[in-house]
Amino acid sequence: MTARTFWVPVITVGLLALCGGCAHVAAYDRGRLAHPMMTQDLEGPAAQHVLAVHEGATGGGSLAESGCGCN
Amino acid sequence: MQLKRKQSSLWPLSLLLSALVVAAPAMAGSDVEAPDRPSTDHADTQKKPSSKSPSDPNPLADTATESAAVEMAAYDDTDHVTVFTPSIALGVENVNGGSLHANYLVDVVSAASVDIVSTASRRWQEVRHAGSLSGAYKPHDFGVEVGGSVSNEPDYLSWGGHALVTKDFDEKNWSLYLGYGFSRDTIGRCGGLNDGCTPFSVFSRDLLRNSIEGGADFVIDHASLGSISADVVLESGDQSKPYRYVPMFSPEVAPTVAKGASVDWVNQNRNVERPLEQLPLSRRRYAITGRYARRIGTTTLRLEERLYDDSWGLAASSTDMRWVIELGRRFALWPHARFHVQNSVVFWKRAYVSGLGWDLPEYRTGDRELGPLWTVQGGLGVKWYVGHRENPEAWAFTVAGDEMYTAFLDDLYVKQRGAVLGSLGFEGQF
Numbered sequence: 001m002t003a004r005t006f007w008v009p010v011i012t013v014g015l016l017a018l019c020g021g022c023a024h025v026a027a028y029d030r031g032r033l034a035h036p037m038m039t040q041d042l043e044g045p046a047a048q049h050v051l052a053v054h055e056g057a058t059g060g061g062s063l064a065e066s067g068c069g070c071n
Numbered sequence: 072m073q074l075k076r077k078q079s080s081l082w083p084l085s086l087l088l089s090a091l092v093v094a095a096p097a098m099a100g101s102d103v104e105a106p107d108r109p110s111t112d113h114a115d116t117q118k119k120p121s122s123k124s125p126s127d128p129n130p131l132a133d134t135a136t137e138s139a140a141v142e143m144a145a146y147d148d149t150d151h152v153t154v155f156t157p158s159i160a161l162g163v164e165n166v167n168g169g170s171l172h173a174n175y176l177v178d179v180v181s182a183a184s185v186d187i188v189s190t191a192s193r194r195w196q197e198v199r200h201a202g203s204l205s206g207a208y209k210p211h212d213f214g215v216e217v218g219g220s221v222s223n224e225p226d227y228l229s230w231g232g233h234a235l236v237t238k239d240f241d242e243k244n245w246s247l248y249l250g251y252g253f254s255r256d257t258i259g260r261c262g263g264l265n266d267g268c269t270p271f272s273v274f275s276r277d278l279l280r281n282s283i284e285g286g287a288d289f290v291i292d293h294a295s296l297g298s299i300s301a302d303v304v305l306e307s308g309d310q311s312k313p314y315r316y317v318p319m320f321s322p323e324v325a326p327t328v329a330k331g332a333s334v335d336w337v338n339q340n341r342n343v344e345r346p347l348e349q350l351p352l353s354r355r356r357y358a359i360t361g362r363y364a365r366r367i368g369t370t371t372l373r374l375e376e377r378l379y380d381d382s383w384g385l386a387a388s389s390t391d392m393r394w395v396i397e398l399g400r401r402f403a404l405w406p407h408a409r410f411h412v413q414n415s416v417v418f419w420k421r422a423y424v425s426g427l428g429w430d431l432p433e434y435r436t437g438d439r440e441l442g443p444l445w446t447v448q449g450g451l452g453v454k455w456y457v458g459h460r461e462n463p464e465a466w467a468f469t470v471a472g473d474e475m476y477t478a479f480l481d482d483l484y485v486k487q488r489g490a491v492l493g494s495l496g497f498e499g500q501f
Contacts (some may be wrong), residue, residue: 012469018234022297024244025290031293036396036464038364038372039296042452043404045176046144046156051466054490055389055411068405 130458138162140498148490151183168210175202176491185484189334194308199224212239225268226259245289251280260313278308304356315348317435319425328422329484342425350437355382371395387413400463401456409448416441421481443480448473
């Protein structure tokens with residue numbers, strides 16, 4: 001798989017999802033969005049580290065990750 | 072509004088942004104209907120009184136919300152690897168938009184995996200210490216976060232820093248963020264005749280990592296949140312493992328090496344030379360992640376899909392799902408499922424061929440995570456809220472367990488691996 005064949009459809013679908021279908025929701029109507037389970041971290045640091053070591057693809061997206069500890 | 076991103080370094084910002092959107096009318100200077108209008112203190116829903124309140128008898132009262140969490144996790148797999156990970160996290164958030172978070176964990180690793188056995192080495196144990204500190208400030212619809220982290224073990228030292236900016240639009244119906252991170256790893260070596268560690272000044276390799284992450288979080292409707300983010304990571308340096316020896320085969324034997332060939336078979340049929348792993352000296356990683364969360368009655372459905380590609384030819388898909396079910400005000404439980412599938416890097420071979428006179432392939436590896444595999448994971452988590460009746464969620468126990476099965480599709484020694492991961496945590500706000 002080349003980078004182009006991978007990214008072009010992904011980005012296209014992403015932008016379509018981003019640009020379409022989203023409604024403006026007023027602040028007073030966001031009660032359900034406010035529930036902690038909508039955003040709360042349910043995965044501890046150990047689970048995140050296990051995934052990082054187990055999946056060779058998990059390296060991307062780690063702005064401040066310090067080493068994998070798997071030397 | 073921002074869905075949770077996986078990286079632990081970013082969760083404080085996620086929570087902060089979520090809190091800002093949700094409680095925006097109540098927080099100082101963050102009125103969503105008019106972001107620049109000063110806050111009306113009578114609408115403040117924070118537990119602690121604001122020092123700005125005219126009715127506050129003590130104007131110097133502490134307006135911050137402190138939080139603390141501890142967790143003990145254990146991992147064990149069929150490849151004889153065991154890891155214990157105690158961790159602690161502390162945080163403080165101010166009603167004016169400032170926050171500070173610190174994390175510290177210890178990994179105690181004990182391993183006698185087939186890779187270790189195949190080199191006639193003993194079970195080894197190692198301890199890793201890792202800590203991070205981050206601070207964020209987001210008084211209105213623009214916020215910044217900076218942070219740093221360090222990780223240390225006898226043969227590996229890593230430190231890094233990051234900065235991130237975020238901006239809300241359309242009364243916080245959507246927001247954009249952009250971040251940059253840098254880290255430097257120093258890879259050393261321990262063991263040998265005296266079981267000691269070679270000083271970094273005598274032997275070490277450096278690995279530099281530059282990361283850029285950008286994305287958008289958005290409100291889809293009155294019950295759904297979405298987010299999409301893209302990551303680019305540029306790695307420079309030799310990340311080959313100084314302990315990983317790769318068996319070589321003659322051109323005649325290589326085609327006969329079976330998937331999952333045993334240690335004994337490999338040792339009987341391989342060439343004499345067994346060189347160290349050698350990986351390319353640079354790597355570019357790209358990933359795009361989409362997240363979706365929907366509130367359905369008293370349950371919450373959370374989905375995540377991550378697509379990955381890199382310059383070594385590895386492409387992958389990771390799909391994660393949680394369905395959080397609340398049972399009254401005191402309990403929540405969530406089934407968890409995850410599926411990961413990936414191909415191999417372009418230089419991956421089950422059996423590498425070497426010629427006469429130390430004629431070796433330029434790149435060679437035995438790292439199973441660089442080969443083709445798929446992993447299916449399932450588990451269950453339970454949260455027990457034990458706070459006061461007015462605010463039971465202020466204190467909580469969390470118990471979670473996951474079981475993982477990995478199929479290695481083109482490897483020596485093993486074809487599969489089973490693993491369990493369990494954790495027990497306690498957290499509170501005060």
